[in-house]
Amino acid sequence: xxxxxxxxxxxxxxxxxxxxxxxxxxxxxxxxxxxxxxxxxxxxxxxxxxxxxxxxxxxxxxxxxxxxxxxxxxxxxxxxxxxxxxxxxxxxxxxxxxxxxxxxxxxxxxxxxxxxxxxxxxxxxxxxxxxxxxxxxxxxxxxxxxxxxxxxxxxxxxxxxxxxxxxxxxxxxxxxxxxxxxxxxxxxxxxxxxxxxxxxxxxxxxxxxxxxxxxxxxxxxxxxxxxxxxxxxxxxxxxxxxxxxxxxxxxxxxxxxxxxxxxxxxxxxxxxxxxxxxxxxxxxxxxxxxxxxxxxxxxxxxxxxxxxxxxxxxxxxxxxxxxxxxxxxxxxxxxxxxxxxxxxxxxxxxxxxxxxxxxxxxxxxxxxxxxxxxxxxxxxxxxxxxxxxxxxxxxxxxxxxxxxxxxxxxxxxxxxxxxxxxxxxxxxxxxxxxxxxxxxxxxxxxxxx
Numbered sequence: 001x002x003x004x005x006x007x008x009x010x011x012x013x014x015x016x017x018x019x020x021x022x023x024x025x026x027x028x029x030x031x032x033x034x035x036x037x038x039x040x041x042x043x044x045x046x047x048x049x050x051x052x053x054x055x056x057x058x059x060x061x062x063x064x065x066x067x068x069x070x071x072x073x074x075x076x077x078x079x080x081x082x083x084x085x086x087x088x089x090x091x092x093x094x095x096x097x098x099x100x101x102x103x104x105x106x107x108x109x110x111x112x113x114x115x116x117x118x119x120x121x122x123x124x125x126x127x128x129x130x131x132x133x134x135x136x137x138x139x140x141x142x143x144x145x146x147x148x149x150x151x152x153x154x155x156x157x158x159x160x161x162x163x164x165x166x167x168x169x170x171x172x173x174x175x176x177x178x179x180x181x182x183x184x185x186x187x188x189x190x191x192x193x194x195x196x197x198x199x200x201x202x203x204x205x206x207x208x209x210x211x212x213x214x215x216x217x218x219x220x221x222x223x224x225x226x227x228x229x230x231x232x233x234x235x236x237x238x239x240x241x242x243x244x245x246x247x248x249x250x251x252x253x254x255x256x257x258x259x260x261x262x263x264x265x266x267x268x269x270x271x272x273x274x275x276x277x278x279x280x281x282x283x284x285x286x287x288x289x290x291x292x293x294x295x296x297x298x299x300x301x302x303x304x305x306x307x308x309x310x311x312x313x314x315x316x317x318x319x320x321x322x323x324x325x326x327x328x329x330x331x332x333x334x335x336x337x338x339x340x341x342x343x344x345x346x347x348x349x350x351x352x353x354x355x356x357x358x359x360x361x362x363x364x365x366x367x368x369x370x371x372x373x374x375x376x377x378x379x380x381x382x383x384x385x386x387x388x389x390x391x392x393x394x395x396x397x398x399x400x401x402x403x404x405x406x407x408x409x410x411x412x413x414x415x416x417x418x419x420x421x422x423x424x425x426x427x428x429x430x431x432x433x434x435x436x437x438x439x440x441x442x443x444x445x446x447x448x449x
Contacts (some may be wrong), residue, residue: 007139011126013038014388015142017334019109020048022377023148023363024096028103030146033389038142039109040131043122046100046109048150050092053177056153058328061178062202063364065308065372066194066282068229071431072372074099074133075379085229100149118335124358124370145359146384148377148423151330151366156423158190158326161302163371169321173199176323179206185210188309188319190301192218193424196325197283203323211317212286213298217269225255229434230282231246231371238415239432245416249275254424266290327424330366341409346426350405351413351437353380359391359402368424371431379438383445397445413437 016027019041027039042053051057064086065072072087073079077099083091100106113133121128121141130139155172163170171181172196179202188205189200192214203210225233237243237251254277256263264270266287291293301313309317330346340347341356342362349355352366362384363376391398412419415430 003382007128007141010013010038010140011143012036013142015127015129015145017115017145017147017220018048018149019043019046019100019105019111020050020148020150020365021096022098022150022380023048023146024105025374026146026148026362026364026381027105027108028099028383029378029385030388031103031105031108032418033385035143035385035388036295037108039105040115040129041111041389042114043113045093046096046105047093048096048097049152050089052089052093056150058152058174060173060176060198061197065092066223066280067231067372070296071231071235072374074374074377077102086223096347111291113340115149115334118147120339120358120361122172124360132365143251144225144358144362144388146381147332147335148363151427152328154331155324156327156329157324158301158360160301160304165306166304166309166322167307168319171321171323172326173323174328175253176325179203182207182321182323184208186318188213188298188317188322189325190322191325191327192216192281193279193325193327194281194283197281197286197322199325201283203287204289209296209319210289210294211296211319212290213301213311215271215300216273216418217263217271217272218278218281219252219256219275220286221252221280221282222258222259223282224284225259235371235432245276260287263287269297269299274417276370276415276430278420278422279368279424306318328428329423345423348409350409350411351380351383351434351441352427352429353384354387354405356406356409359398366427367430367434368426369431369434370429376429376431376434376438379435379442383438383441386442386445390447394445394447396448401441401445411437428432 013036014030016023016037016039027037030037041425045051049057052059068085069079113131115131117130119128126141127145129139155174157172182203183206185207186209187203189196189209190213200212221230223230237248299311299313302310307318349363353362355361364380369376413429413434415433419425419428
């Protein structure tokens with residue numbers, strides 16, 4: 001660092017990057033535990049990814065949650081009873097605004113302010129953060145930082161042979177906002193995640209023709225099972241009744257056979273994995289539209305030549321538009337990867353939160369759970385705040401925990417399942433297994449036996 005360089009001293013304050021679902025609860029819980037906070041948000045409002053039509057938002061006009069209210073909401077701020085089981089993105093934005101107002105967070109958020117660079121000072125005893133906003137560029141030193149800027153915004157685009165020669169339109173789901181972009185066209189949707197299935201279903205209703213290309217077969221979970229949201233039924237069996245994984249798989253397959261039927265009969269490929277080995281795909285309509293002939297299942301793309309797309313089974317299509325629903329890659333433009341123990345294309349953090357290198361840098365929300373995100377983000381934030389309290393007041397507990405962070409940075413919280421090897425599963429967690437891990441962290445750092 002240049003000896004002539006100076007920055008404002010805010011080493012009595014913690015920086016939180018992002019005022020979306022994870023940044024808000026990080027700011028709230030740090031303040032609740034007695035820590036001063038300053039939060040930076042590049043947009044002019046809270047909500048992050050759920051702030052529809054903002055530059056970094058990836059939701060589309062019809063986006064609803066795929067987890068039901070009890071497994072989506074923050075633990076200390078329930079959603080209204082009269083909201084639907086699966087809230088719309090407009091509900092979520094209202095929810096975040098209410099949350100920020102209720103906990104007095106707007107006073108500590110600097111809106112329309114982008115973080116340009118984060119640097120460790122004196123070996124990481126503090127962090128220098130450079131921001132740009134309405135009043136210009138500013139640099140200040142903070143006690144530490146919680147990075148919560150989200151990981152579903154940097155598009156992952158496959159490198160198919162001949163893609164550059166395609167004569168039609170190419171979109172990534174990051175740029176998909178409504179079905180009007182597909183109306184009357186011949187559409188190829190690539191990708192079988194929740195977004196891919198949603199876009200294929202929307203295309204089936206307005207497009208001239210729809211193909212849906214997937215690399216493998218998947219299990220498609222309906223949003224309702226036995227008259228209740230499916231995640232609530234699954235949680236009953238897994239969390240309350242404690243059914244083992246093998247039994248839950250058997251029950252799930254049996255239920256699908258009785259309700260949806262044989263996926264292969266509909267022209268969909270047979271899953272090449274057991275249930276719980278991939279991120280859950282929750283969609284009640286995909287099989288319906290496949291069964292009506294409005295969606296044509298296709299295998300993975302082999303090559304593209306001009307207007308023609310050839311699939312690996314030799315079949316072809318000539319779409320007007322290709323929509324890549326192929327996910328996102330995590331990226332932190334403001335921080336060198338080395339500071340996050342970056343290997344194999346991703347950071348390696350204990351519980352996807354705690355850095356093995358620094359005891360004052362944390363990441364919030366860097367998970368892909370099999371349930372709702374906000375509940376887990378809340379308990380992540382509680383764990384961070386409890387650790388900081390222990391570091392200040394019970395250093396022996398904090399020191400013991402740091403050893404676990406370094407030794408178990410690669411621990412997977414899968415509840416015994418073996419996830420398919422894919423970037424999609426870099427941050428996959430089974431929510432009950434993960435919650436138990438966070439509970440242990442909070443209990444031990446709080447001094448409980």
